[in-house]
């Protein structure tokens with residue numbers, strides 16, 4: 560139903576726009592930020608949670624040298640979904656903007672989604688451009704999907720910030736600057752099979768591949784969480800758009816980062832961005848050291864495919880705004896057992912409802 564064209568921007572709700580922009584400049588090399596103050600008088604037709612409601616916010620929008628656009632949002636007044644997100648969950652990824660439509664098409668889409676039980680959780684007209692943040696929190700897992708109808712005057716900029724990496728920023732961060740796209744958004748959910756039908760019906764992603772990572776040779780070994788070795792397991796499902804992917808994760812056993820730091824305290828939501836799917840050891844060590852210096856150490860990791868690859872999540876929640884960054888390191892040294900093929904455990908197609 561939602562005609563996903565590309566990942567226009569990832570919207571991160573933050574407490575302080577300046578701090579978050581500076582930290583994104585340091586980590587991702589985003590040196591130019593377009594800042595807009597969306598205040599009363601400039602915003603029209605504002606609604607939140609399905610009710611007409613006044614609110615205001617400021618945004619800083621910047622793109623990495625590789626081409627990933629972050630829109631940082633600081634609520635500045637009223638109870639918007641941005642403000643409510645910050646109050647109830649803290650900083651984090653509130654929404655992803657995945658389509659730009661003409662105004663009539665956006666109106667049609669709103670009606671179609673309403674028929675499917677998805678309301679426009681938030682709306683606003685900004686300099687003549689319409690923005691809708693559809694309330695897909697229940698359907699997809701804790702986040703909104705933004706669709707916009709741009710106008711000629713869209714993108715009015717109040718300030719332009721030129722930011723350089725903080726003085727004394729460590730070396731080793733180059734890898735993150737070149738990342739060409741978000742390889743996947745990792746969403747922590749309670750149940751894959753309860754969420755995935757909506758990914759088929761709302762986003763047009765019917766075909767998913769599944770892997771159950773579990774503490775077994777060749778599956779998941781040497782797992783760590785918050786600096787300790789753990790035995791845990793999780794069931795994950797993946798599907799891709801041409802320009803970005805989605806990964807849903809359901810923890811199934813033991814203490815996991817998804818459950819300890821997201822599902823239990825906050826509920827479902829976008830947990831991480833996979834930005835480095837194919838790192839080599841040398842560059843990874845440089846990056847890991849640099850991120851530790853910046854206060855973003857490894858939060859959880861695990862070795863997969865008989866030691867041929869290892870994944871790491873950098874705890875960038877404080878530094879960047881509630882989300883983690885994933886890197887997968889592929890080792891060129893021989894794997895410790897027979898190299899396990901990357902075949903998924905299961906495939907499932909959600910396109911045809913059974914007539915029973």
Ligand SMILES: [Fe+2]
Nearest residue numbers: 745806833885
């Ligand atoms: Fe992931």
